Amino acid sequence: MNGWTEGYVGGIDYIRAFYRDWSPALLSFALTLRGWRPPEALRSGAFTMAELGCGHGVTTAVLAGANPQARFEAMDFNPSHIAGARRLAGDGGLANADFLEESFADHARRNGPELDVAALHGVWSWVSAENRAILVDLLRRRLRPGGVAFVSYNALPGTLAHMPLRRILVEQTAAGSGPLPARIEQAVDFASRLAALGGGWFAGADGVPERIESLRHKSPNYIAHEYLNGDWTAFYHADVARELAAAKLDFAGAAVPMEQLDDLTLSPAAQALAAEAQDPAVAETLRDVLTNRSFRRDLFVKGGERLTGAERSALLRATRFALLVPPDDLPESASTPVGRLPFPRALHAPLGEALSGGPHSLGALLAKPALAAQGEDAVVRALVLLTSLGFAAPIPGEDGMEDRQAQADRFNGAVLERHRSGDTPGHLASPLLGSGVAVSRIEGLFLLAARRGEDAAALAWRHLSADGIALGRDGRRFDGAEENLAELASRHRAFAFRRQPLLAGLGVR
Ligand SMILES: C[S@@+](CC[C@H](N)C(=O)[O-])C[C@H]1O[C@@H](n2cnc3c(N)ncnc32)[C@H](O)[C@@H]1O
Known part of the structure; x- marks a missing residue:
């Protein structure tokens, strides 16, 4: 059965998930940090992006909803994945995304536009060597000079x-x-x-x-x-880098900015030893050995250009950041690969306070005396940690915001309608971020009520109760409409006070 699956698991769909790792502003930030010039198109918003093996296409659809000037293509050989992705794109009015039901081999025969970005998430370790060779050829032919590939895989030795x-x-x-x-x-x-x-x-x-x-x-x-594909290969980073070198790709750095900070995971002695390797791919592999890494999210560039120190600094200073949580939700410490890392108050309090007033560029943050006193490196490091941990995000430039807002409103409207039945991708498009924001079913129903001018608790209860869902608190399940409506009303007050203004600031409404 399922001859088309080429050893890939059949008869069961993948999960619906959004991954922010290759959203345009985050890609630009990760590349700039490592001293690579990000594709200009990522900054202008008029980029072309492909997701190869896109599953249900949630990431591509949400990114397309937030980036109307960009063009997206996403492909997968599983017809039920593509049928669902097309339905989402159709409902959401996405004219800038094509979802193609094709195998990698079919796709390689197609000529398409040059790509600024190609994303392969959950693909490299889970397909055959023949398919990896097809993907390498595709990247070699389709990626634009200066373009970037996001590739995740199960890594050795941790796997x-x-x-x-x-x-x-x-x-x-x-x-x-x-x-x-x-x-x-x-x-x-x-x-x-x-x-x-x-x-x-x-x-x-x-x-x-x-x-x-x-x-x-x-x-x-x-x-x-994850586990049941006929092909399941864990890789040393050096082997992935060498395979991708055939597509003229060079390793550019970890896609998650925090993972670029060696001192988070390696002692000074370990850093020095890894640095003894002449070949950067071997140095990176030694880092994986020293930290027993089991999963990697890597960026590769095709003919990437190096920034001078001054250019890097200017690009970083021009990068704008937005807060993704209310400022008093910023933690005093965070869990990192090396245990809990304190967020010093003298740095994080003024940073949170500045960003709570709206997005700021690094340059504007450094103009605040309390942050200037901390020094640029410390502020950049704090932003690297906050963005990697999902408390803040780098954001695109202001150009085209009106179009982005209009497209996101249309897309989000369709997604919010789906919250009535629970058939939701779990994320809405944020025009400010050029990326997605997680929204729960209840939050989505509250937003839908706001759009329709209806009572939020009543609308939410109508749809939750139709699905047999009741709320609970402290281990107790609420019985009947009255208790559930009271609970929903209380949750809506909290939502309207804290979360809704934050979402509105991100253009999600
Ligand atoms: C683990 S899923 C990842 C999906 C998506 N990128 C994500 O991160 O949510 C891998 C996807 O690759 C697709 N795939 C596997 N082999 C393929 C092939 N030869 N041609 C096209 N798609 C393939 C599968 O159908 C599956 O949807």
């Missing part, structure tokens, strides 16, 4: 610890009977019973029982696409 787990899941799922989701659940249960015995591999492999436990809370759709 070594999970290889027996994958084998157990594959064998148990194959041996089971009945529908695939039930077999996956039984396979995870079996792995968890094995782990409970302890000893053997479980005694030596770091974090494996925890990973098995976490799979109990993941959907069978995620588990199938």
Whole structure:
């Protein structure tokens, strides 16, 4: 069955998810930090972007909703993924995104426009060597000089610890009977019973029982696409870099800005040892060995141009940042790869206060005496951490904001309608960010009520109760309309006071 899947798992769709990692302003920021000139089109907003193996196309659709001047193409060989993506694009009035039902081989035969960005998320480790070769050829032909590729993959050596787990899941799922989701659940249960015995591999492999436990809370759709493909290859970074070199691509740096900060994960002695490697791909691989990395999100550039120190500094100073949480939700510390990292008050309080007044460029932030006193490097580092942890985001320039707002309003209107039934992509388009913002079903229903001028609690309760959903608090489930309406009214007051103004500031309404 399913001859078209080429060994990729069939009969079960992937999860619907939005990933901000390759949103244009974040890409520009990550490249600039590492001293690469970002494609000019990313800054003007008139870029072309492809997502290869796009799943349900949620990321592409939301980015298209927030970037009307850009052109998007997204492809996947799974027809149900593309059918859903096209329905979302059609409902949301996206004239700037094409969703193509094609295999990588089909797509490689097509001639398309030069690309500023190609994103391959959840693809590289999960397809065959033949398909990777097709993708390399596609990148070589289609990426514009100066263009950027986002590539994520399971990395070595960290993934070594999970290889027996994958084998157990594959064998148990194959041996089971009945529908695939039930077999996956039984396979995870079996792995968890094995782990409970302890000893053997479980005694030596770091974090494996925890990973098995976490799979109990993941959907069978995620588990199938992560573990059950015929091809499942973990890579040393050096091997990925060498394969992509055939597409004239050079490693540009980690896509997540925080992951560019060596001192977060490596001691000075470890940094010095990794730096002894002449080949940057080997140095990066040594860093992975020293930190036991199991997943990477990398940026590669095709003929990328190096910025001078002055150009880098000018581009960073021109970059604008917005807050993604109310300023008093900024934490005093955050969990990072090296444990909890304190956010010094003297730096983070004035930073939060400035950004709470609206987006600011780094240059404008540094004009504030309290931040100038901290020094540029410290402020940049704070912004790197805040953006990587999802508390703030770099944002595009102000040009075209009216069009971005109009397109996002139209797209978000269609998505909000879907909140009535719960068939939602989970994110709305933010014209300010040029990216997506997570919105829960209840928040979406509150926004829908605001658009329609209806009572928020009543509208939300009408749709939640139709799906048999009741709210709860402190472990108690509310019975009946009265209690649920009172709870929704209280949640709406909190939403209207804190979250709605923040969303409005991001252009999400
Ligand atoms: C793990 S999913 C990632 C989806 C999406 N990029 C995301 O991050 O949400 C990988 C996707 O690649 C698609 N895929 C796998 N092999 C393919 C091939 N040979 N041609 C086209 N699409 C393929 C699958 O259908 C699946 O939707």
